[in-house]
Amino acid sequence: MAILHEATKEVICKVVYHGTGMCGKTTSLMYLNHHLPPSQRGRFISLETPTERTLYFDFLPVITEARGYKFRYLCFTTPGQDYYEASRKLVLKGVDGIVYVIDSQRERIHENLSALTLLEKNLNEMGQKPDLLPTVIQYNKRDLPSAIPLDEAEKKFNSKHLLSFPAVARTGQGVYETFLTIAKMALTKLTSADGESRMGDLFKTTVIAQEDATRFRTQLAKLNEEGGLTGSMLVDESSGLLASQGEIPAKDYETLGALLACNFTAAQELAYNMSGQGFTGIVQKSPRRTLMATRVDKRRFLVVLHDGRAETRRLKDAMLYARGTLSAALLQVDQMSPSRLARFGELFTSVSRLAVAGMGAV
């Protein structure tokens, strides 16, 4: 789900690397992290097991700029091992583009195929339409002697004739090209072939206008004051930080947004797995600070921070009130009125084209 911030001139897109275990998803992100200049990437985070397998996700924000706009591609990998199936599908929430990484070794054909089937199943479960989602294939490990011929790989894995790239993630061949292509596709899907913009709830795209940002900040400031909080944030499940107010100790907002979103979605899934029912909140306590998160609407949630001295009753009331006002404001954001569509349609189209033009020169 792409997000366009009018005030901060930012566009945020989520790209997910998916594939069977040990196929090279993490290595691809690691390569990008090693070889992109520091100005074009954020902090690489790997949530891995003690044996260095992906536990939940790896994360790398890639940043480009074109004529005053910042484009942030939040790149995630999914855990490849079947044991993590429950968390794997959560990473796909709000995805704008998928890189399907295939291990080219002959002995791994069946694992690749079942991961592909699982991807479609997971996307359907997450409310995404696999056929409408920009997807590219990265045939990895092409340098190994047991790699199957490309023709055969295409027949087996690419029945939809998607764009595909041979690659060797370890040395980086084909990795950057694959990323560039999916980044471009993720942005171009925001405008249809005839230039019509694809915004609003229907396309799961959010436009935060200048006045929306002001309204969110005002509501969060009121919440901070009434609840005795040190800071509060409005976060999208696709990992974008929509608004923040007060004292937020972390400065790296991309990472913060990604961690909060994944933390919340995992907690929610855990609740569902345990009781088959919904979820009201999450409380994280450290000696100095308490972090609480609760859902605002089906795609966003509210995160508040306090130093442990906030009065529970007062805080609960303030959060309840803020949830109501924020969800009403977000409803307005999602229901793209004709006037809003007219105002931002052209902007979104030109911005996404700008990015597409800018990407080639990276």
Next chain:
Amino acid sequence: MQPTPGEPGTDTNVAFVLTQAQRTQVARALDGIVEGLPQSSSVLIDRAGRIVEIARKPFGVNLPAISALAAGCFATTHELAAAMGEEEYSLLFQHENEQQVYIWPVADRALLVVLLKAVMPNLVESLEERLVGSVGQDLVRAVKEAQAPPRTVPAPKIAPPVIPEELRHRTRALTALIMDLQAKRPEEFTMEVNKGILQARESLVQALSTRDWRKAWEICEGTRQWLLMQMHLSQAQDVGEVLIRLYREVFGYLNGILKASTSPDRLRIIYQSFFRFLSRQFPRVLTSDRYLTPDGVDVQGLWEGGQAAVHDSVQLSGEFVRAMDALVRELLRVIYLVKGNAGREEAVKGATEILKRYNLELLPFGLESAVGRDWTLIPSHN
């Protein structure tokens, strides 16, 4: 025999191995933690979400899924804590039907997950008391003393960049060309063309893997040529060929306008003065005034002269374009003096039309036009 998911002691992927005595100690501690709490369970998992031991196994829940999610959730919490400058958090999830999940880190290598189905006053406080008390300490000790199994999975290694810079530039330029053409001429990317590109990329990857730089270079160039033919674009081998044709046409057009109101002698003087003035700015392109002709400038001569100083044509093209553009702008200024603003506007329009026709031919060489009021061709690779 395959291990049963969720059955303690059967998962061979657990990050640490407990002896029988340690297992007994852990089981006793887990039981003590939830003692007296109705419908509650406690599970010890490693940081990867693998189940180590369970006390009071919960009924009807997918425990491996819960463990994996709890581990994932805690891993993000751990990173969040680091991002916010905190040491460590404990976690509590509140459910709609008053169920709760409490997660607590144990000895930096495990997590204790307590599933609570009933809400009691001061439940969390009571749990925390037990965890810092003797029961919790027993658990921490057993986990600390457990041994780690040998590592089986090597960490992925990123090889240092070995591709020569010039070749890297070529491969990137080829990617940029393909992407530009895909955006501008999507209908021409038939299945056959896509298949050809894929095969070319495969050959390139193989050549780069075997460090056959020469072959990789040939594949890059060959693919570019082949693609341009497929797209019915220029078959030019070199950027110079396109630029020579382009500027010949532009100068011809502008000269045509000036000739109507300026004598040939005057035109020659105009070119001479501009050439002299601009040669200080672009010494590697405007190398000698022998390239001045009665009709203006010998564009081909200038290009070839420039190649004596800068051998790489892509590199030369950036400077060449800037020099030629500067000349064009000076000519437009003269047109303004002779024919006024309307005349200049018309000349810009005409020159722009010529440039637009060359746009697609210039793309493969990393050049793209951005024509405004001041006629300029922008080299995108500079």
